[in-house]
Amino acid sequence: MCGDGAEMVILPPFPTLQNVGLSGVLVTFSNQLTEPANRAALAFRACVDAAEIHGVLETSTSLTSSFIRYDVALIDSATLKKHLSNLLTHQNWGVADLPPQRRLWRIPAAFGGDNGPQLDEAAQLAGLTSAQAVAMIAATPVRVMTIGFAPGQPYLGVLPDKWDIPRQSHLTKSVPEGALVTAIRQLIVFTAATPTGWRHIAQTAFRGFRPESSMPFAFRPGDELQFVPIDAAQLDEIRARDTSGNGGAEIEQMA
Secondary structure (H helix, E strand, O other): OOOOOOOOOOOOOOOOEEEEOOEEEEEEEEOOOOOOHHHHHHHHHHHHHHHOOOOEEEEEEOOOOEEEEOOOOOOOOOHHHHHHHHHHHOOHHOOOOOOOOOOEEEEEEEOOOOOOOOHHHHHHHHHHHHHHHHHHHHHEEEEEEEEEEEEEEEEEEEOOOOOOOOOOOOOOEOOOOOOOEOOOOOOEEOOOOEEOEEEEEEEOOOOOOOOOOOOOOOOOOOEEEEEEEOOOHHHHHHHOOOOOOOOEEEEEOOO
């Protein structure tokens, strides 16, 4: 059984349990992104996996929710919800331990200029100089809160309050693979060239989606990333010599 019997810190009416289609249950810990809610979603998913509930086929997470897919021939919705409700009462999910086997990725990133054409604009919206913005991001490890939108693409956070900046009112036609973008206290490293309403502040040589690999998604929810500022020439050097897709990253196993 997961948990220590501690009183929950997620505030009512959360967590909630909802049916999704004919064979899914969504457990939601908040209607807005917070660090405790994301922590709860990641930890609860791991707990459900460890519980090995008969009939559960698959689990996944979003920013603040855990999704459980089940076989209707093996377990019904009411029985599954009873199991899940029982698990929910046994852990202070907002401060729960994150899943094991997480990794810290220190990823080189060239900020500003042609590699981050919207750094100045993003920094101004955050009330910072460009130098202050780079220093703050470099000093802030961010968690892979969920994978989504494109294969292997991480949503990273949560940045300090200053970075609660809106998306653009228009789309940038395309940013390249490895682009580091920001909005609403989050960062994304794009896994493919794509249009975006988020501001492009830096560039990495990182490939987050590797379809040729047995593990095509480089990141796992719960991993942490820290961006190491480099200049444009150093980025070019990494691109010339790195064939792994890691973009010069250093990887450290976390507890």
